[in-house]
Amino acid sequence: MVAAVIRTKLAVLRHSATGPRAAATATGGIVGLLLAAAVLAVAAGGPPVTAPLSAERASDLLAVALAVWTLGWFVGPVLFGGGDESLRPEHFALLPLGRRRITAALGLAAFVGVAPTVTLVALGSLVVLAARSGHGAGALAVAVAAALAQLVATVITSRLVTAAANQVMGSRAGAGAAGVVSAALLAATHSAWVLAPVAGTMTRDGLPDTVAAGLRAAPSGWGLAAVEAAGRGDLRGVLAALGGLVALAVAAWWVWSFLVGRRLTAPRVRRATGRAGGAGRRARGPVGAVVARELRTWSRDRLRVHLACFAVCYALVLCLLPVAVGSWVFVPWTGLVLAVWLAAVSSNLYGDDGTELWVKLTVPGGLSHDVRGRQLAWLVVAAPPALVLSVGGVVASGQGWAVVWLAALLPAVLGGGSGVVALASVLRPVPLPDPHRRGGNLLQNGVDFTQVLVVLALTAVSALPAVLAAARGPGWAAPVVGVTTGAVLAWALGGLAARRLEATAPELLLALRTGTRGPRAAPSAPRRPGQRRLPPVRPGGRPAGAPPVRDVLARVGLDRAPAGRRLYVLVTLTVCWVPLAAQGVVPAALLRAGVGADDVEPSWFLALHVPPHLAWPAVAAMVVLGLALLVSGLAVGWQYLRQTRRG
Amino acid sequence: MVRTVRPDVVALRIEGLARSFGAKVAVEAVDLEVPRGSWFGLVGPNGAGKSTTLAMATGLLRPDSGRAEVFGVDVWSRRADAQRLLGVLPDGLALPERLTGRELLRFTGLLRGMAPADVERRAGDLLGVLGLDDAPRTLVAEYSTGMRKKIGLAAALLHAPRLLVLDEPLEAVDPVSAATIKGLLRRYVDDGGTVVFSSHVMAVVEQVCDRVAAIVDGRVVAAGTTAEVAAGAGLEARFVSLVGGRGRRIEEGLPWLRP
DSSP states (O other), X not given: OHHHHHHHHHHHHHHTSSHHHHHHHHHHHHHHHHHHHHHHHHHTTSOTTSOOOOHHHHHHHHHHHHHHHHHXXXXXXXXXXXXXXXXXXXXXXXXXXXXXXXXXXXXXXXTSSHHHHHHHHHHHHHHHHHHHHTOOHHHHHHHHHHHXXXXXXXXXXXXXXXXXXXXXXXXXXXXXXXXXXXXHHHHHHHHGXXXXXXXXXXXXXXXXXXXXXXXXXXXXXXXXXXXXXXXXXXXXXXXXHHHXXXXXXXXXXXXXXXXXXXXXXXXXXXXXXXXXXXXXXXXXXXXXXXXHHHHHHHHHOHHHHHHHHHHHHHHHHHHHGGGGGXXXXXXXXXXXXXXXXXXXXXXXXXXXXXXXXXXXXXXXXXXXXXXXXXHHHHHHHHHHHHHHHHHHHHHHHTOTTHHHHHHHHHHHHHHXXXXXXXHHHHHSOOOOXXXXXXXXXXXXXXXXXXXXXXXXXXXXXXXXXXXXXXXXXXXXXXXXXHHHHHHHHHHHHHHHHHHHHHHHHHHHHHHHHHTTTOSOOOOOSOOOTTOOBOOOOOTTOOOTTOOHHHHHHHHTTOTTXXXXXXXXXXXXXXXXXXXXXXXXXXXXXXXXXXXXXXXXXXXXXXXHHSOHHHHHHHHHHHHHHHHHHHHXXXXXXXXXXXXXXXX | OOOOSOGGGEEXXXXXXXXXXXXXXXXXXXXXXXXXXXEEEEEOOTTSSHHHHHHHHTTSSXXXXXXXXXXXXXXXXXXXXXXXXXXXXXXXOOOOTTSBHHHHHHHHHHHTTOOHHHHHHHHHHHHHHTTOTTOTTOBGGXXXXXXXXXXXXXXXXXXXOSEEEEESTTTTOOHHHHHHHHHHHHHHHHTTOEEEEEOSOHHXXXXXXXXXXXXXXXXXXXXXXXXXXXXXXXXXXXXXXXXXXXXXXXXXXXXXXXX
């Protein structure tokens, strides 16, 4: 059976080794190999251009690298829709095999593929470390055993986690968890630069003892612990670490076999989630009915739960991460960031509800009641957490000066947000499959890159008068201006949205029904002969198991851009934050606050390294560079988005 | 089409409605008159343009040309007035999916501006009659196809409209519920209501409808009382002959299809 399973898996891999999937697999493999090479280099003592790391420092960094690597095995499949399903338990269901043997077969198949191979290369770092420390053949043998045992434990545990996640992904809890994880990743990439000084300190001085011990105590560090124990001649330590890995793998396989059995015998039944008497009994009037209905949707729809969790978690990570380096300056703004992001991710309300729009079309006045009700419901969802986080942030950080600003900005952004959300939902709906026909893939969520940027920008702009009032005006003016702009924007933008909807609802319904924004037309820009164009993507029709990266590219309209332009957009929009925020705004704030290079660790802030009279020009240059990257990247991206959306 | 009905007793009048999607002509030019107090059946093969016609007649799809009137009120220029008179059940569109059946009716009634107490009473009646009160905690998204039809029908009936336009209301509905629905609609018609409904099932149309129109390739090919259209041959046989040539070689069967 072993041979048959491996042959089957190889056949599946061979059949998918054509076209775009092969390209994606190859790209993934190359990136993985580069990362594995980096891990190997760490074990070998760092890049050749620097002084070699001591064995102890190398071990510490290796522990971090392996922990992150293992985390990738757990988080990746959960984030990107269920993991490798090329061989499913159902394929074996009709064979006379027990669940343990089916699970063993699936486990075996899990080792055939690009990811396990790349991981094995990365785990070769254990062997390199052992060879480098020169403790002889015995230590080398331990390292080889440790690498293999860790691979087995990692892959099997990852399969268990993925199987467990698949059982809950259909639930709202799973959708929320996925939102939390993806928000944490995104926010961390946006504000990870604040950790640069920490990383610098870490490579120079090594990890704090508790962290170093913790990393070795976690299963991801057991292989490393075995190698280090072998170096000390500690046989019991070696046996404990290796035995732990084997025991973990066996235990994971055993638990996994229960999940496989459950999947084969008890198909997932969705629980009835409504209330027996029905909610909204106290709702009064048409707008009240829409509010009640929207609140049910916010609490019951997996996609909405996902997006709400995303916004909350993004705000928390973005504003709390700098606390790690002792900066509390972002903390009071957590609620504000939450409100802005919640507006950005909930600006597809009509696309999200699908063809349900017909109900309001058949009710006299239903469309404008619907717009107003949705605005109110958005406020009910957004305002309480934004308020709580703002108050909590001010109290926790002790930055009382922020109160005036928040009193101005929060009502302006909440009001503006409720208007912008309604208007964007009407003007730029992204058609989605109807809710009852939607699959479990949360990446197909209709969050449109341009839409998010536009809504972010508009919501931020709605705070401008409040900013002016708070900065220049007397103390009482800030909240008055904030509340007034919020109210006016909510009323005016909502009215605009309602009128627009009244005029175009049948067309909007048709668009939602047919998904008019796809299939996209090829770009009309002239292409040079021989210029490579990346394969097209069918929106909404992603074949099972295809790389989700293409979903993302399709959504931002880059799926048909030439490879070079696509790379430019992705790189500029990722990198521009470094000069703009990290080297521009932050050192500017430090300089403004009168902090000089003498007072703080200049870290990697260029402006604090240059002579004082060049500090401000350095900041200005960085801001200009960042803006140039941002604007040019957006311009190129926008050009392709417009071309691809025209079909 | 010859005017057979006096204008003051017309519930739904459709004049020259036409609609294309790109190069495909879905409805070429449809004229229909539905007399007040009638149960009107719309029949036709798949893709003939029935649903498109009904969507244009109820204000859900803007026609390229032509007009539709409900009791003399233009559906497109006086939408709100027309919607007050109409109850609509479209086919294949989403409902408020994350609500239970009772919540859906409550939401629809309140959105229409009905008094909460009325909504509660009527919703209870409808859920009971249609057999939807066994699953009080189930969200509409989890409903079966038949249950979806029934809750959609309940929402269309809730405000007691004067004209019901129902697209395939009995599709996938169990026989017991179908009988209930037919009884309910019969009573409604007897009390002076008007029903327009589309169906693929000729036996049902023949059983319940007093008037019938057949649409083929976006055109009305026959219209009149059920007896007139059936022309003594039975509606199914007449329909097959109207559609023409689509059921070829039935007698011979498929030579390989032998048990």
